[in-house]
Amino acid sequence: MMLAAPLPVDANHDLSAKLCGWALAGLLLIVIVGLGPLQAQKTMLSTGDGNIFRQALYILVFGFVIVSAKALQTPRIFLSPPLTLWILIAWCWISLSWSLEPSIAFRRLLLTTIIIWTVFMIVERTGYERAVRTALLTLLAVLLINYVMVVLFPHAGIHQAREVLDAGLVGDWKGALPQKNFAGAVCAITILLLIFAGGWLQPYLRLISIIATVFFLYKTGSKTSLALTFGSLVLGGLYLSYDPKFRALLIPATVITVGLAVLFGQFYWMDAIYTLSQGSALTGRGTIWGVLISYANDHWLLGTGYGSFWNIGVNSPVYYYTSTWVRLLGTGHNGYLDILVTVGVIGLLLTVLALVVAPLSRLLWSRTISRRSGALLISMLIFCIGHNFTESSVMDRDAIVQVFFMMTLALITISTRQPPEAPGPLYFAWTGRFKPLPNSRLAPSQDGESKA
Template sequence: MIGQYAESLRVADPIQASAKPHLGLAVFALYTLLGFVILGPFTTVGAASMEGVTLGSVSESGSGSLMRQLGYIGVFFITLTAARVLQHPGRLLALPLSLTLALGWCWLSLLWAVNSGVSMRRVLLTTILIWSIFMLVQQIGFKKTIYAVQIALLLTLAANYAAVFASPSLGIHQTAQIGDPDLVGSWRGIMVQKNHAGALCAITILLYYFAPDKMNSAVRWGVLALAAYFLYRSGSKTSLRLTVPSLALGWLYTFYSPRYWYVAVAGLTGITVALTSSIVAYWDNLVATFSRPDALTGRGQIWPVLIAYWSDNWLLGSGYGSFWNIGPESPIYQYGTGWVVRLGQGHNGYLDMLVQIGLPGLVLAVCALFISPLLRLLTSYTIIRRDGALLIALLLFAAGHNMTESTLLDRDTIVQVFLALTAALIGVAQPPSRGS
């Protein structure tokens, strides 16, 4: 089925690749990058020790994985070769200005980082990944990128099911983790953690539901059903709760007219202001609610620690990547107590960016990865509605996911990688052909 589907998607075959070797090389680099993103945690913790790993806490010293780092550097050089930057140096300028400024602030934060060595490794990895993604998408184009990603997700879904049924000790969580006592029995497949698997299933649903071209109905609905069931069995609450709203927003976009973009922007701004004001006004009640054992696994005990640190370091923060997992000098040991200090993330991407790169950095990151791409979708008169529906659904999913998980500008986390892919795809989305 996979072979027939790949043929129907018209992914570059060997003849096409030989005619355009740079295109074939770019597709290879994209598959390699996605492979490292999906399987990269194995290179860090190993399959045998995954059960004791808390999401985001792979290395308490910040040393990371040399294999993973070299792998992404290799992908970057393959990307440079595929883009033929020696002949076309302008292709190095693939990043939009807003994203360049956001990454530039992250690099600038090395000047005041708590651990500049760890910060440099992490910001370098983040920069290489985002830069590679934008250059690859510009080389491959919108439709071929979507096709390649769909096939990668289909293969991953098949591997996840195979792991669950062939090796339950690997594919199903057997022990609880810090902050998640109900983890036992959750499906994760070949992923390091069930939240990774859940997020990838949700993204698979969005990419197959809003497929750019006509697809065999049996294939589409078969993949959707399998991905939805695995998402349910993963028990990933955040991804479960975001999938339907993301689908609904994408569906509404198919009826949207950019003539009313200012109304949409005003409405979204009003909703954002109202939500922010409500959160500030009822913060104590929210914290009390989230502190219950059955509510978001104790995030109410994590977030006040981050708020406390940020209130003391609101402008600059600790430096990019210099808050969690950097050893005994981590600020978490000064502000947190108990099980919170053993975590590897704050379970909120916006708060984690606040404590790392301060308020200016968070504003730059949100503008670059959410606001600017969203405005482009809302104001475009030429983008195909179905393509825009997929992209806006992915934006909403990533924005909501960062409310309870930390992936924003966080190296090769799955949601961050797909957020970067979404922003890059918005930049190359094609206008509809005549008569469409």
């Protein structure tokens, strides 16, 4: 369910859309490259990410987008995010009332809200094609920067022994990004865009870009991104042959899937948790998850309040639930568990509804989106959903995958939106003199995608 109606102008050909396109490129460069040193992982003694320059920069971008998108002239652009996302954001704000560190949580949630709002307004104004092309060109520029860092400044572009706690990271490529897993995620998204939305590039340039991105992804050693890239490409390819006429089959398929998940939870949940809690499981992530699950068992309904588990200083609950190296971390390496321990089971359910169920339903049930666009969006959506099973970025400020997650949701929102209905027949319409004229904004294209 969307709150915003389509804007009354052709957003793809006016100055406003161009300015918002530049704002999108700038925002992505800031998130991926520009603030790399400020995104680096911090130890638990840090209260984390309170840099005034960082916050001021995003506020300036937000203000620029408000002006560029003509939001004051068309206030409904402020309602671009779907209702399910608004409800999730509202619950996060409500959670500040029981937050362990409300001042820190307030700053973090304000930044998260501003970035979500910014991304949705940009995509609403620029439209699908311009937003996707701008993102791809920006990511190709980042790829070039990453190679420059690796070749000319290897001490900064490749993980060195002196800078990492995990010796397994030594030698992995990270380019201009603060960590190899971030670089891997950026490469993965670049590949998806090149495969499903890079047809406008020269064939040789597209092929070279794909090879270069795949090689860099391999050199990052990011296993999560490597596996998810392959899986997302497969699902995106399957969407190309998906026929929405078969959507009725989704209901029994969903019931069966949920039923199997419930049976698995009843019979194997505790065994699975015990296995994952062993230190060797998933490169140590199981140990982290065990701590989070222990806390969630005791505070399952409300949690700590948004942004109040990691990086809040000595008051963090992690100190009461473990004495291991987990104390040194700033993330749970699972976005859904981090949501569970901060905003409780209600927040987790709202998260799954807003970020998984609702967008997937729109993609699978829509009759207006083209298969080409749907293939890209479902592949990006699956990547962002899957990435948060081993990394944390859901509703986390300017985390790279979080920003692309919101961009994907915004693109899904405008791509699956029903076009406005034509005006009803006027008086004397029976004479044939008042037939509605063809409207290029509302007419579907040959592949079924609205031009709005």
